[in-house]
Amino acid sequence: MKKVHGHTDGLKANQKKRLESLYRRRLPQGYAVNAELAHELAAISHDIRRQVAVLVSRAGKVEFVIAGTPDQIYIPELKGYTPLPGRLLGLRYIHTHLKEGEGLTRDDHTDLALLRFDLMAAVTLTPDGSVHRVHTAHVTTGDSGEPTRELPPMAPGHLRDDLDAIVREVEEELSRKERVLAAGDAEERAILVSVTTRPRKEAMGSLRELEELARSCNIDIMETVLQIRKKSDPKHLLGSGKLNEITIAAMQKGASILIFDQELSPAQIRSITDQVEIKVIDRTQMILDIFARRAQTREGKLQVELAQLKYMLPRLITLNTAMSRLTGGIGGRGPGETKLELNRRRVRDRITTLSKQIESVKKQRGQQRARRNRKGVPVVSIVGYTNAGKSTLLNTLTQSRVLAEDRLFATLDPSSRRLRFPKDIEVIITDTVGFIRDLPKELMVSFRATLEELESADLLLHIIDASNPQCEKQIESVENILADLKLDTIPVLKIFNKMDQTDEERREGLSREHGGLFISALNRATLTPLLHRIEDQIETLITDNLPDEDPDPEE
Known part of the structure; x- marks a missing residue:
């Protein structure tokens, strides 16, 4: 039996068994949730006084069961499920709300947009633990300006069976937009982000320069975001709420990369990439990438590779998704994928070798200057x-x-x-x-x-x-x-x-x-x-x- 994720401490043995038994449930085609599953979720949630969630595949199989707290549910890592360009995640998220009139919350809509679930369903409970209403929403293609669309609430006896058709329509439109974007000449599609304590005029000038750098890398700019703060967030540089907004905008506009105008510390890169599913680079990596593109001579290539490895070394402390997303492409030229995956010792060895070669170049240049001076x-x-x-x-x-x-x-x-x-x-x-x-x-x-x-x-x-x-x-x-x-x-x-x-x-x-x-x-x-x-x-x-x-x- 698969395990129950989330907040299971304090549950009785029979309560855990009831949660585990949800893995045996199957949803019929076309339904976000059927009456039997809705009533079972409501009964369990009322019994344990916590929110409960199941994630169901398109085949109707329950893949994850999660126990939350009375107010929220923490979604675990969804191994085996990653939304591809132009596609949704392939899972519908069905959970309970203990309050009768609560409906879908802002967090529900954010999770739906960020994780790109096929559908989001919230089952609200009456005081006696029965099903009150089922609230559903789905991802939109962004034409309305909103990342999600909520459907009219349903009574437990009148659940819609046409929701698979909605999923197909959304995916067809997402796929069409992705094909249009992919047909362009740009290598990447970016959202530029600047988080600064400087005056607005100075910050805007810097952001315009970042736009020029991006265009030098053949990047299409989908949107620019400027946030002026009294103090930068040490973890994410900007607030986590604003980061969620930017991530949702990136998904709506088909952006494949976030580019920050400020240099990100190794800890900030890890924190941001843990929350964002697309590539993240900063101004320094952008400039290094441009140098890697433009270097023609052996000397220039040596110097760029040395600069890139020195920049990457402190960021190789933990080889997480932040580094795996930087292999090749914008921000990853020069050393290339294999060097990005080198351990720190091998990177240091390479830096030592490059430093010696550049020192040799330095001596040759010194000799050339000496000859010119003699003339x-x-x-x-x-x-x-x-x-x-x-x-x-x-x-x-x-x-x-x-x-x-x-x-x-x-x-x-x-x-x-x-x-x-x-x-x-x-x-x-x-x-x-x-x-x-x-x-x-x-x-x-x-x-x-x-x-x-x-x-x-x-x-x-x-x-x-x-x-x-x-x-x-x-x-x-x-x-x-x-x-x-x-x-x-x-x-x-x-x-x-x-x-x-x-x-x-x-x-x-x-x-x-x-x-x-x-x-x-x-x-x-x-x-x-x-x-x-x-x-x-x-x-x-x-x-x-x-x-x-x-x-x-x-x-």
Whole structure:
């Protein structure tokens, strides 16, 4: 005999036997509950003064029997039952309420939407333990805006026998919607979530940037959720009630992934994935995934893999569903499925190996820089926020064809080109990986070998997207990263790009606040003042570095 789940402490032996005997019941086709089962549940529930539930398969077989408390029932893990895309769970949930007029509660509707039961039925009791009414509800396809729909209550002698048809209709509509969504080009469908204590304007700017990151990963954004709190929930980041709402919205809209704008701790990932049936990642994993997509050189791939493994290591303490849902796909590129399932010792070994290989790369770069220094060729490095136009400027200045696209982190690997000025001065111009707010520390460490290229720069060109409403924050982020890298002692020339997309008033305001030049990286005619400024700066640098002439010995 299968066991009775839930709150069984304090039950008498004969009461437990009555609960166990429910496993022998069978439901006829089409009924959410028949009169015999409804009366038996009511009698047992009245006897033990607790709620009682059975979960019945589509074949009419009772698969789970649960004893609750007088007010609620805790649903156990439903092994062997997982709702597939476009399908319901395959179980109908039938339980009792001790209060005569209670009906289906908000918790019942939440459980129905979250677990996607075929049907939810609540049998209410009269004071003497008889069946009063049977209340039923089913999942909707979301067209009405509500995740569930409640049907009119039924008397025990007039129970509907057409509920299987309702289940079929719901599944057909869910399946149709799933096919439409799957036919799109997007790899995933996401709901973006931001839970923050920052001001709303700043939070919205960060959320818009998360949208751009998602689009860079070919993700369709189904909805964005912003919750501003005085203090973040240490367990779920946001309240469990709000998390339930988001989960239900994800199911209604066909979302396959939740993306949080804030970095989730290992404990938060475990808590959220225990409650949510779809993949959950955070901003850091999104950026790591983009880097994994864009890395082309062996060096870049090594650095991304190292960053991903360092991020995952503390999250491999317990290999639960949180990790199994991250194998491959968005948030799981680079190391891949096998590495996600490695134990911590093997991950540490891999990190050690990658660190040694990157150290070798670092030495090679140091030798290249030393050769350049011996030749005395000045180096001008282009830095700036991602998608500010760095690669476009390099292409226009040097007539190159470095990949330049209107998306975040279009290029990762550094590119170097030579540029000759009219005064017969030659420089090397390098384009580096773009910066971003809250750049993951794992990437900062892993890409240090690449970013050390900036240490040999004689001049930094800080490219700023003047058309971006958040450009002030972007300037601050870039300057903070340069300070963290101890590069704030190198001369910096600020260049405001996309002048053709800004009005004169905004340009005057930015000029008063920051100085700098205004250009359009796509229009070579606007670059003349910039070329003159670079030439003057390099000429001054060369003059300053000339050795002093020996004094005349006769004087």
